[in-house]
Amino acid sequence: MQTPWADAPPDPLGEALHHLRLSGTFYCRSELTAPWGLTIPPIPDHLWIHVVTAGGCRLETVGAAPVPLRAGDVVLLPHGEGHRLRSGPDTIAPSVMDLPHTMATDRYAVLHHGSGGEATTLICGAVRVDTPGARDLLDLLPPLLHVDASPRTEWIEATLRLVAAEARELRPGGEAVLTRLADVLVIQVVRSWLDTDPAARTGWLGALADPRIGRAIALIHRDPARAWTVASLAAQVPMSRSAFAARFTALVGEPVLAYLTRRRMHLALDRLRAGAGVAEVAGGLGYRSEAAFGRAFARVVGATPGAVRRGALTTRRP
The missing domain is CATH 2.60.120.280 (Regulatory protein AraC)
Structure with a gap:
């Protein structure tokens, strides 16, 4: 089993x-x-x-x-x-x-x-x-x-x-x-x-080396678009929800869902700079609406998805 x-x-x-x-x-x-x-x-x-x-x-x-x-x-x-x-x-x-x-x-x-x-x-x-x-x-x-x-x-x-x-x-x-x-x-x-x-084994790098929190981080990196929750990640490790949440925050320095959102927005930034459309990026990272994606993106990145994409397209023109 x-x-x-x-x-x-x-x-x-x-x-x-x-x-x-x-x-x-x-x-x-x-x-x-x-x-x-x-x-x-x-x-x-x-x-x-x-x-x-x-x-x-x-x-x-x-x-x-x-x-x-x-x-x-x-x-x-x-x-x-x-x-x-x-x-x-x-x-x-x-x-x-x-x-x-x-x-x-x-x-x-x-x-x-x-x-x-x-x-x-x-x-x-x-x-x-x-x-x-x-x-x-x-x-x-x-x-x-x-x-x-x-x-x-x-x-x-x-x-x-x-x-x-x-x-x-x-x-x-x-x-x-x-x-x-x-x-x-x-x-x-x-x-x-x-x-x-x-x-080298302190902070976020130390968290990666932790047998449970490191695996949770790797799962987020492997499938960031999945509808992860604290409970579902805790079950994958496995740990109790409360123990997992506390240990993740202690080792990584931020709550697990904040880390997930930041990871998604970093990926979104790369994809928008590459010229992908806002709706495509939002859907590809698990967001059901552009509005929800846009709010999260602006909060983490400090600019709107449209502004980033327009800037990338302008830069790419000959």
């Missing part, structure tokens, strides 16, 4: 990472010789990823101790904050935007910089975060994720070799491949952090 949760997703955390989709990737391979320094500007709605493929350097962010990096290390700055990379504490660090680059493609550049000393090679990526699901997850991450060189990073290095090859060869569909590889890189770093840092 099957339990009530027999069909629930077995890996709610993995399912959340599945929805971490990114876009607008730009890569740069930097060939650097000491002494050298680079100032990386902040970019809103982006994240930075850096991989040291040879040599070493230090990464400096505001209000934190410098982080030494060596070959094989990977760092992710999920919030796109400005920072410095340099060979030593006193080296001049001009803005990377002011240094000459050789453009291999419109999304891949090569930078040569430094004074002829010890060599360091970096591969850096700027990735736009433009889906609500991705932002929800990245907002929970610390300002910097550092993955030390280890057997785990071999997968990351292999992915980066694919990035470099794809950027050089300019094959059809290369931009889409680079974007998907960026997804893979970021997920690899986040997954490594989840595996090794106890702080």
